[in-house]
Amino acid sequence: MDLPALRAAAEAQCLAAKGPPGLALALAYADGSVRSACVGHARLGDTEAVTPQTWFRLGSISKVVTALAVLHRLLGAGDDPDRPLGPSAFGADPRRAPDSVTPAALLCHVAGLPDGAALGTPALGDATSWLACARPFGRRFSYSNLGYALLGAWLQEQVGGSETWLRQHALEPFGLRNIAFAPPPGARRAAGHVLDPAAGALAPFELAFTDDRLGPAGFLWATADGLGSLATALLSPPDELCRGVVERLTTPGSEAFGAGGLRMGHGLFLLDRGGRRIGFHDGEIGGFRSLLQLDLAAGHATCVLSNLSGPEHGPRDLLAAAARKGDVKSAVKPVPPAAPEAAPAGTRLRCYLSAGAGLLELEERTPPRHGRWNGAPLALAPREPGILGGVGATGPLQLRLPEPKGAAGDRLPDHLHLNGQLFRACALRSNRTRRFDPAWQGRYDNGYWIEVKVAPDGRVVVASTLTGFAEEALALGARSLACSFGLLVFRLAAGRRWLRALALNGFAGPPTAAGGDDAPASP
Structure with missing residues (x-):
């Protein structure tokens, strides 16, 4: 990757409508050198520029550490x-x-x-x-x-506390720097930003709380220089033990589950791109996005830190723009794929739920050819035994079915994997005639907020600072929805409306006029 091209793409992304306020970039090499470039500002509206010493949240790149x-x-x-x-x-x-x-x-x-x-x-x-x-x-x-x-x-x-194991088994042996569970006092610190769907504009966003138990999964901070030190350690480990660690880290441990033979190693995603071994991990949390991508054979890596989360202007768009070298504009705002046709009317569908990916509906035939993912149509076609490929409203997808056992080969299984997410069959029944009660619309808060709006035609739109964007939800009943959060159930308790999201805590809504209690609704 060429640093001037990467910087030019970053400048274009920051200047784009609703682009990130700031970006920190680093190119790292097996000889231990790190070259960095920074553009934009640490906070929207401020004059403090992003520098190689500005701290960003890493999100799920924390898992690599x-x-x-x-x-x-x-x-x-x-x-x-x-x-x-x-x-x-x-x-x-x-x-x-x-x-x-x-x-x-x-x-x-x-x-x-x-x-x-x-x-x-x-x-x-x-x-x-x-x-x-x-x-x-x-x-x-x-x-x-x-x-x-x-x-x-x-x-x-x-070992002991999180700071202890981080220091003893990551920072010191691998020579990592500027990576921590919190930036040091007085350090330059970027502010996270999300797209506020209600205002249609960027807004600063700060996580209201961080559970220390989840720190190893996504709460580390780093500078561009620090992320570069992680890349150089992976490209050229400092001693024999660390070489053994990196060798295991880059050894596949899962079956292939994505395009290009994508597999999961022991801490890095792995794929073969034109005969080159690529290892990568990205992250997104609380108004930040990040990407670490290593060309393991060539001995160089690209690092991106951004203070904006959401579906557009991501690190991958930035790398694609830099690779195009002249066609920056097309990569900044990707054109969404054409939506697939819906399943024929009257098709019986079986429902599956995933805590991290929402509701999947598939026609009850083997192999399924049509379905819906969080209400949006998807189309599928067999690729190889047990694997179906296709396209949904958000892009390409891969569906993996477990091997059939006995006479169950003609029925849909109790579990399956869609784009690497585990879905389990549930007792919900698909019913497109159900309507959500508009009385439950409003904003619900627990540090993040989730806002529910009902259009005059009955369509339900869910927006949140968890995702930074709005999406159409599937109405399962008068007080239940399905969206990318999973299952949303609404109830009345202690004179307030409450929203319960699958695998999340409750979100408090506005007080009701009458007060009183009511039991949670069933989907």
Whole structure:
């Protein structure tokens, strides 16, 4: 990647309508050198420029650092990452950990854990109790923040506090710098931003709380220089133990689940691009986005830190624009794919839910050819045994079905994977005639906010600072919706309207005129 082209693309992205206020970029090399470039401002409307020493949230790139620490701890002690954790791995209190849950399975997202609580919510509870939810399906990938929260809990049990294991098993052995759970006092710190769907403009956004137990999954901060130091450590590990750690980190641990043979390593996504081995991870949290992409054979890496989250103007758009070198404008605002045709009227659909991806409806035939994902049509076609490819409203997708057992081969399974997310069959019944009661529209808040609006034609739009954009929701009943959060159920309690989102805490709405209590509605 050419740094002037990358900087030019970054300047164009910052100047674009509703583009990020600021970007920090770094190119890292196996010889240990890091070249950086920064554009824009740390906060919308301020004059403080972004510099290589400005701190940004890393989001899920935190998982790469956690994976380094876990593997360094295990391999340094002569332990096998494929050895089950066991019920005593988290201390004296025995837990219901199945034998199949190993550090390697958690690192590769193949432990069968749900994605679970969104980062920033206090809904995790006792992290170790989530081990009882693990339902591995071979080496099938299913992204889980909870898996890395468990690895962080394990590190704390083995070593001590989060700052201790970060220093002893990541920062010091790999020579990392400017990476921490919080920026040091007095440091330059970028502000996060989201697109406020109600105002149609960017707005500063600050996470109202951060659950320390979820820190290993997504709460680390870094500068461009710091992310560059992580890249150089991965390209050229400093000693034999660290080389063993990086070798395991870049070893595939899941089945292929995406275009180009995409697989999950023990901390990095891996793919083959024209014969080149590429390792990468991206992140998004609380008004920030990030990307770490390594060309492992060529020995160089690209790092991007942005203080805007949402569906447009992302780090991948930036890299695509830089690669085009002259066609920056087309990559800044990607053209959405044409929407597929809906399933024929009267088609029977089976419903599946995912805590991190919402509601999936598939026609009850094998293999399914039509369906809906959060109310938007999708079309599917067989690609190879057990794998269907197609297109949805947001782009290409891949559906993986488990191998049929016995006479069940002509029926849809109880679980499946769509774009790497685990969906489980549920008892919901698809009914497109149901309408959502407009009395439940309004803004609901718990540090983030979710706003629900009902159009005159009955369509329901859900917007939130969790996602930074608005989407059309599927009405399941008078007091229940499905969208990318999963299942939303509305209720009345203690004189207030409440929204309960699948795998999230409750969101408080405005007080009601009459007060009183009411039981939660059933979908």
